[in-house]
Amino acid sequence: MQTDTHLKRATTLVEETLGGDRQAAVVRAFFDESTFTATYVVSDPASKRAAIIDSVLDYDHASGTTGFASADLVIAYVEQENLIVDWLLETHVHADHLSAAPYLQEKVGGRLAIGAEITTVQNVFGKIFNEGTEFERDGSQFDVLMDDGDVLQIGELKLIALHVPGHTPADMAFVIGDALFTGDTMFMPDYGSARADFPGGDARALYRSVRRLMELPDATRVFLCHDYKAPNRDHFVWETTMLAERTANVHLHKDVTEDDFVAMRTQRDATLEMPRLILPAIQVNMRGGHLPQPEDNGNIYLKLPLNLLR
Template sequence: MASPVIRHFYHGPTNTFTYVVACPETKRCAIIDSVLDFAYNAGRVSAGFADTVIDCVRREGLTVEWLLETHAHADHLSAAAYIQTKLGGRIGIGEHVREVQRYFKEFYNLQDISGDGSEFDHLFAEGERFTIGNLPVRVMHTPGHTPACVTYVVSEEAAFVGDTVFMPDYGTARCDFPNGSSRQLYRSIRDKILTLPPETKLYMCHDYRPDAPGPRHVTTVREERERNPLVHDGTSEEQFVKIRDGIDRVLAAPQYILPSLQVNIRAGRMPPPEANGRRYLKIPLNALGSNNLPLDF
């Protein structure tokens, strides 16, 4: 079985890793968790980072089969739809994105969102198998951070874990998003991801340690089981839930959560233009948090 050729790209403003995963035999590839640049203060969307990924694909003579999302991200705008216009490929995500869509369709009052996942080209089910060229890929449903999270296991040697576990010195993803669950996340990590062979490489979606020597994108199952402060071997579910929920109670909302989700549940497409020809991202007032000022004045 061929081993995947993996290129990683780090988006500093959102601490996000994008991956190009290529089959060396067929030169076919997938792009995982792509990112658009977004200047919040100006409402400006640009594609400098995504273009770097596109340039790599073209330079190496690759053909894009898949544009994969590990979940509907709350910390960056997906570049999947933009890259699809340049390189082709099918946009895929876990089938439970329907649940995320239905929640945020109401949250933002978005009339164009289907709620059935049809914005995406393919919805992956638990245990589904597909290929990138000749590389076999297995999908694991790994909810907890969000209900739609999936992990892509490529050639049974590399797992792209999205927002589940982070580097062994950091911990895990938060679980306080709508329909998130620390119990689910514990089981996704302990009963699925960390039951992979110890030498399996785990590819991170983020590295949140700016004090580290540099962005770190890969670890192993063995290292997580030995060193992860929240889910190392011997950590019970009750211990994890108590610690994780305690951390989440004091976390601020991600900087890009309000703009990003309304793009990402559209598979990376922008909202439709309004009557004046402009496209708008909505900012719901006082929709997050508590102790908000009453707005009836």
């Protein structure tokens, strides 16, 4: 695969950090076991500027109640470390948890950013949820829409955004210093890869996206959005290296061909149930984490479309 300009820039950034010319980002993870999601606070030790990646809003599906305990842990850390939050980043429109970005923005600030292909997701799911014309499908619920190769600053740290479609059309990965935040493109080496059967998903695109990321240096720190405990592993893990992913990922190691991966992913995805929170999560997350507007009785409602997602 030809290495593109944006990935070359990301690779150079990683190599410079590994070579000691740059100070590595400080990464603090918060793992929400109920949704198997890792939220990250990434900070520049020199300036104390920070970004929060893939936050979690607590949600009890049975009662329909929301809470902020998970987000409050993040806020406590930000305050304890005297960090200044510049960015609230979403790797994609999550189907397994609700985003706490609006709550965090109110409490600690920061601009909310997601990949520019969010508009594709909004168009697809705007129809599925019959949202009507009042639901904007232009990404305007977010402060910044990122394209492949866009560069954001976190103090003295550069963040390079990489478009990695496949799990969804809008997935982004972020290179910050010597660290890569993959979103749902891949999981721990012993667990493999993300599904690609959601509307707009594409197993072939996912393979190519991961192969692109695997051109980053061996020692790149790789931080994953989820962990589900692989068979025979009794503890959660959400950090690995690119060398481990490239050589040992059970679905995507270097010897797996594109056609073999697509066949495996297609067969496997056909056996998977929809994520438990997909219906509430996407309705909220495609709005940038904002809940729908209250109805005339003052209550907020989420829709439950029947027989559309199987």
